[in-house]
Amino acid sequence: MNYIKEQNGQLWLTEDERENLKISYRIKEIIYSERSPFQHVMILDSYDFGRMLVLDGIVQTTSIDGHIYNEMITHVPLSLHPSPKKVLIIGGGDCGAAREVAKYEEVEEIHLVEIDELVVQACKEHLPEVSGNLSDPRVQYVYKDGVQFVKDHMNTYDVIIIDSSDPIGPAQVLFEYDFYESVHKALKEDGMMVCQSQSPIFHMDVLKQTYANIRHLFPHVHVYTATVPTYPGGLWSFTLGAKQPILFERLHTFTKQTKYANADILSQCFRLPQFMKEHLQS
DSSP: OEEEEEEETEEEEEEEETTTTEEEEEEEEEEEEEOOOEEEEEEEEEEEEEEEEEEEEEEEEEETTTHHHHHHHHHHHHHHHOOOOOEEEOOOOOOOHHHTTTOOOOOOEEEESOOOHHHHHHHHHOHHHTTTOOOOOOOEEEEHHHHHHHHTTTTTTEEEEOOOSSSSGGGGGSHHHHHHHHHHHHHEEEEEEEEOOOOOTTTTHHHHHHHHHHHHHHHHEEEEEEETHHHHEEEEEEEEEEESSSGGGGGGGOOOOOSSHHHHHHTTTTTOOHHHHHHOOO
């Protein structure tokens, strides 16, 4: 499928976000374009967002703002967990989340389970602004179905990060109750999980369902947000589930080298807009 169109001598990627919304990016160059057994993978160089990873025509991460998402999905759970030694990332083929997890010296093992090896290869080679040419020996790449992988690893991980794409195609099963149930079982007694739970503006149904599923399994559940300009609506949500009570004071001592996250951002990201509070309480 041809996701790139030429208009007046210019290349454009048009992302069909929903029936009434299309987002177009002017493209300098197609850096990489291949079809894997799972999806179409592109690395594009855009005018406003720099290089970007595009899967099946949908922008996943960019050089300009990819760090915001990757920092927020990793540093919140890793700062809150008392002793994160073994971390599982499901998805995250752009390697950005693993790059952030690797900033924690106490972490001994990082398992990155990505179904599509082509995504990892493309990002390592052509998107270093996000992947950081990740070569940390603690990172083990596992090219398997994340759903099956968690079923095979009970009581194993301190932190599980579900870095999935939108709930369509290969990632759809990563939003279902049965999967979260397996994630719960794969965590140790003081384990903690986090997942991206879509736009509160456009995908409130996904956020509410994710929140309900995780709340059914974990005694301590909290939603937090970040602003990611590339993602539709700008405002993006994450849902955190923990088996033990959370000490939010830990966020005040955050000192990692980052571009977006700091102690103030991490401490305040759980303060939700009123419309989100009302939806999640209904």
